[in-house]
Amino acid sequence: MRTVNCYDTFRRKVAVYLADVQHHMSFGQRVFAAVVLSFAMAETIVSAMGLLLIGRITPDYLITGGVASIIVATLIVAGVLQLEKKTHRFSAEMKKSEQRLNFALGVAKMGVWELDLNSRRAYLSPDIYRILGIACISTDLADFKRLIHDQDAGLVFTALDKALAEQTPYVAEYRVCLPDGRTCWIEDRGEFQLDEATGKPLRVIGTLWDITARKLAEEELRLAALVYQNSNEAMTVTDTDNRIIAINPAFSEMTGYSAEEVIGRTPKILSSGGQDSEFFRAMWRSLNATGKWQGEIWNRRKNGEKYVEWLTINTIYAEDGSVHRRVALFSDITKRKEADTLIWTQANYDLLTGLPNRRLFIDRLEQEIKKAQRDNAGIALLFIALDKFKEVNCNDPQSKTHEPAISASANPD
Incomplete structure (x- = not known):
């Protein structure tokens, strides 16, 4: 007598169920599938009982199949619960990671963008809207172009086209005009994503970074460097050991010493012997107590000539309050002192x-x-x-x- 496998239907439904689970069904879908599985099991058991009654299967076969069905069902339910637990934990971790990323981008004043090279349409993250101070703009690249400063628009798209032609990373710094009238400096960086089949660029994915603070700091440094290099007053910068680490051109012009001759040495190289030790002790007491000192002092040039200078010393402190640098500015007041002496002599x-x-x-x-x-x-x-x-x-x-x-x-x- 031909034996009928009454568990084919059950196995087929189990296979469909497992396939659905593997495709990351939602929790509601998985519950529905478990209900369907339960009905399939019940249907299978009823069918098996009917086949037993009409003699198509033996009792041993029925018992063996039933036990196997229960084991399989138990394993499936356990697998569903385990998968649900892992999925929930994975979703929570992903949410936390996304929150951390968004927080980091916000702190860094950085946003993420993506440009489709075929449609010339762009996706901008919410951080970019916040940086630009706008609620929303069209995804059309032409609309974003209108925000770019007139003097920088050509530079931005020239850099993008060049990077596209050479398939190299795209980098550009430019200004955008904010709705409140302010100008914001932006640094763009992007990488091209290529079509695996053709090797042609499909899109650019990159970051937009507000670098206004950095640009202002750079401008202040350039201005300070210009003042330092072009000042008529001689300047020296010393380290915590009172050794000279920098001078400006006016120092060399006034003293006759070049940078190579004084870097690494102390200001004692200029000493004329015109002041006693008590004078310098008083100077250092003031520097240590207040961080500054100013007054007249006799010094000596490289050629041995003595001169009078008006000296001002200020201290730059580190974050922990320790001395980081000391900056000295001085000017030659010898002729002024001589003129003052002459005037006083003529008057008296x-x-x-x-x-x-x-x-x-x-x-x-x-x-x-x-x-x-x-x-x-x-x-x-x-x-x-x-x-x-x-x-x-x-x-x-x-x-x-x-x-x-x-x-x-x-x-x-």
Whole structure:
């Protein structure tokens, strides 16, 4: 008698069910499939009982098939539950990863974009809209082009076309005009995705990064470098060990030393010996306490000539509060000091005799009187008169009448 395999239907339905699971069915779909499987099992058991009654199968075959069906069903249910657990955990991890990525892109002021080279339409991530300060724009590339600064639009698309022709990474820096009137600097980077069959580029996937802060910092550095290089004041930068690490051209012009001669050495190379150790101790006390010092100091040029400079020192601190750099600015005030001395001399001394004039005499006399009053002491004043000195001096200015005055001041006895 031909034996009928009454479990064919069940196996076929199990196979369909497993195939659906492998195609990542949703949870609702998997529940529905499990219900269908239960009905299939019930149908199989009923069919087997009918075949047993009419003698088409034996009881042993029925028992064996039933046990096998129960085992298979149990394994399938366990597999469904395990798959559901893994799928849920995977979805949660993917969501967390996406949140972390979006957070990182937001902090970095960076967005992601994709350009279809055939349709010339672009996908922009929400971060890009936030960077550009707009709610939404068309996916048409021409609409995005209108946001680019007029002076930079040609540069952007020239760089894109060149990268496309050479199939090299695309990089461009350009400005965009924001709705509020501000200008934002953007850095674009992209990679081409090729058609596996033809090798032709299909799309560009890249990032858009707001680099406005970096551009402003670079501009400040360029400006500082221009000031540093073109300043009339000499400048030195020293490290934490007070060793020179940089100078500007005005330093070489003023002192005669080149960068190669002073880099790595201390500012003592300029010392003239005109200040004592107490002067420098006071300077360092001020630097350590306040981070700055300024004043006059005598220094020496490379050729040995002494000069007076007005020196200002400021300290740059590291994040932990320690000294990072010290910047010194100084200018040669020798001629100004000489001019000041000349003016003061002319105002207080007689040009012919070189003796103190009336103005200086009264000033010194007032000082001595105040000192005597403060010390409760006396003061002596000696008046020397030269007979007919004024009469001779006025009638004959070219005479040597000043010589007796000089002699008298030097030898009052």
